[in-house]
Amino acid sequence: xxxxxxxxxxxxxxxxxxxxxxxxxxxGGQSAALQLLRQGMTDFVxxxxxxxxxxxxxxxxxxGAQVDVQSPxxxxxxxxxxxxxxxxxxxxxxxxxxxxxxxxxxxDKTKLNTNVTELRWLDEPQQWQVTTSQGVFFAKSVIxxxxxxxxxxxxxxxxxxxxxxxxxHTNAWDHSYDYAGxxxxxxxxxxxxxxVIPAIAKQVEHLHVFQRTPHWVMPRxxxxxxxxxxxxxxxxxxxxxxxxxxxxxxxxxxLAFKYSRTLLKIFAEREARGHLRKQIPDAELRQxxxxxxxxxxxxxxxxxxxxxxxxxxxxxxxxxNDGIREFTEHGLVxxxxxxxxxxxxxxxxxxxxxxxxxxxxVVGCDGQRLDDAWKDYxxxxxxxxxxxxxxxxxxxxxxxxxxHTSAIFVIESQMIYIMRVLxxxxxxxxxxxxxxxxxxxxxxxxxxxxxxxxxxxxxxCHSWYQSNSGKVTAMFPGFSFVYRYxxxxxxxxxxxxxxxxxx
Numbered sequence: 001x002x003x004x005x006x007x008x009x010x011x012x013x014x015x016x017x018x019x020x021x022x023x024x025x026x027x028g029g030q031s032a033a034l035q036l037l038r039q040g041m042t043d044f045v046x047x048x049x050x051x052x053x054x055x056x057x058x059x060x061x062x063x064g065a066q067v068d069v070q071s072p073x074x075x076x077x078x079x080x081x082x083x084x085x086x087x088x089x090x091x092x093x094x095x096x097x098x099x100x101x102x103x104x105x106x107x108d109k110t111k112l113n114t115n116v117t118e119l120r121w122l123d124e125p126q127q128w129q130v131t132t133s134q135g136v137f138f139a140k141s142v143i144x145x146x147x148x149x150x151x152x153x154x155x156x157x158x159x160x161x162x163x164x165x166x167x168x169h170t171n172a173w174d175h176s177y178d179y180a181g182x183x184x185x186x187x188x189x190x191x192x193x194x195x196v197i198p199a200i201a202k203q204v205e206h207l208h209v210f211q212r213t214p215h216w217v218m219p220r221x222x223x224x225x226x227x228x229x230x231x232x233x234x235x236x237x238x239x240x241x242x243x244x245x246x247x248x249x250x251x252x253x254x255l256a257f258k259y260s261r262t263l264l265k266i267f268a269e270r271e272a273r274g275h276l277r278k279q280i281p282d283a284e285l286r287q288x289x290x291x292x293x294x295x296x297x298x299x300x301x302x303x304x305x306x307x308x309x310x311x312x313x314x315x316x317x318x319x320x321n322d323g324i325r326e327f328t329e330h331g332l333v334x335x336x337x338x339x340x341x342x343x344x345x346x347x348x349x350x351x352x353x354x355x356x357x358x359x360x361x362v363v364g365c366d367g368q369r370l371d372d373a374w375k376d377y378x379x380x381x382x383x384x385x386x387x388x389x390x391x392x393x394x395x396x397x398x399x400x401x402x403x404h405t406s407a408i409f410v411i412e413s414q415m416i417y418i419m420r421v422l423x424x425x426x427x428x429x430x431x432x433x434x435x436x437x438x439x440x441x442x443x444x445x446x447x448x449x450x451x452x453x454x455x456x457x458x459x460x461c462h463s464w465y466q467s468n469s470g471k472v473t474a475m476f477p478g479f480s481f482v483y484r485y486x487x488x489x490x491x492x493x494x495x496x497x498x499x500x501x502x503x
Contacts, residue, residue: 026055
């Protein structure tokens with residue numbers, strides 16, 4: 001088999017070349033840093049585009065922000081924490097994140113306000129050139145861990161630049177703005193909106209909710225932990241037992257998502273419909289809130305407070321038949337011609353989670369751009385490596401999303417694979433490694449063959465799980481322990497190691 005490697009001959013400067021550069025300081029970046037430290041690989045730097053570390057749970061501080069996976073499982077396996085409740089709220093998640101960063105002194109390894117704009121592979125020195133807002137860095141390997149939900153998606157409405165009121169995305173909540181007593185519109189009705197709406201509905205003068213598609217909503221089985229239980233959670237042995245119990249209690253859900261609509265109807269949709277009937281007595285509003293697709297096709301919302309808020313006299317729900325026509329200087333006009341005067345518009349419109357998820361230019365072998373390689377749809381071996389892009393690892397890359405358990409479990413599975421590849425690089429005294437074209441194609445074909453049976457592909461909805469191609473590129477179509485096994489089972493034959501720079 002013939003392997004073609006890069007021809008770019010740009011030379012690096014005498015600037016220090018790190019063994020590894022990590023992009024991002026959220027849970028993905030933290031997990032990568034901790035694993036590198038455990039492996040004795042200390043020559044790395046973390047690049048953070050913001051003025052603070054921590055990622056999602058330090059950035060997304062909108063009212064009502066709360067995790068929708070049980071806290072003991074939605075945490076790093078090696079870092080126990082005395083969680084106060086089953087589903088932690090944003091301040092506690094931020095405190096946990098900061099504790100991990102401080103405990104392992106990761107601030108000493110981090111450069112803040114350093115926004116990556118381009119990665120470019122240099123063939124002759126066999127390393128990455130990382131261009132940022134604070135200059136150029138060089139690294140033998142790059143772990144891109146900025147996360148799939150880090151680049152907000154802003155819709156383009158006619159006339160919105162003329163609106164004189166306040167507007168912002170939930171990802172960049174302006175805490176200096178007092179929304180109490182204000183006339184407010186929130187665009188979107190997904191996971192973030194479902195938390196914001198109940199948190200602000202009682203304080204505003206009136207809240208207009210613009211819903212394109214209703215979501216299935218399940219009750220949130222939350223509970224506060226007793227002091228003795230919290231103390232035990234801070235101990236690793238007990239923490240690990242609790243994690244395993246929660247993990248296996250959640251894992252069976254894949255059977256429904258992948259194999260059986262009957263199971264989805266019996267164990268999920270029936271409960272969701274009952275929750276809707278119980279909390280929304282008005283038949284007309286209930287009809288607006290009833291999805292016309294199979295439960296699980298879109299992200300399921302877990303909330304005990306959303307429906308009561310939507311039923312409030314202070315809230316008006318606008319469905320797709322009365323969406324936004326255009327903005328005006330003082331508000332907006334709906335599709336049915338209703339003129340709304342507003343003080344604040346909140347965009348709860350999600351993120352660029354599939355197409356354009358990285359947010360910066362990546363140039364690999366022979367000047368190949370990642371955008372071109374992903375022209376049809378995003379794809380990667382184990383969602384982590386791509387042919388033509390040596391020594392580059394994506395955390396939460398294509399088809400690594402998980403709809404039934406903790407995303408951190410998958411991130412830590414990816415780390416098993418990434419660390420093994422880096423160890424092989426060192427042991428073989430190789431300069432670069434990339435996955436073969438055949439291996440990536442085989443893996444991608446398998447993923448999408450398995451995806452064809454899932455509710456995400458066949459459930460009758462369009463969701464952010466899908467790329468512009470229509471393929472589901474955000475989710476992994478199976479059990480999370482299967483993904484972990486694939487990450488653990490390193491296959492040397494699926495990789496090509498190169499020694500030395502090209503002639």
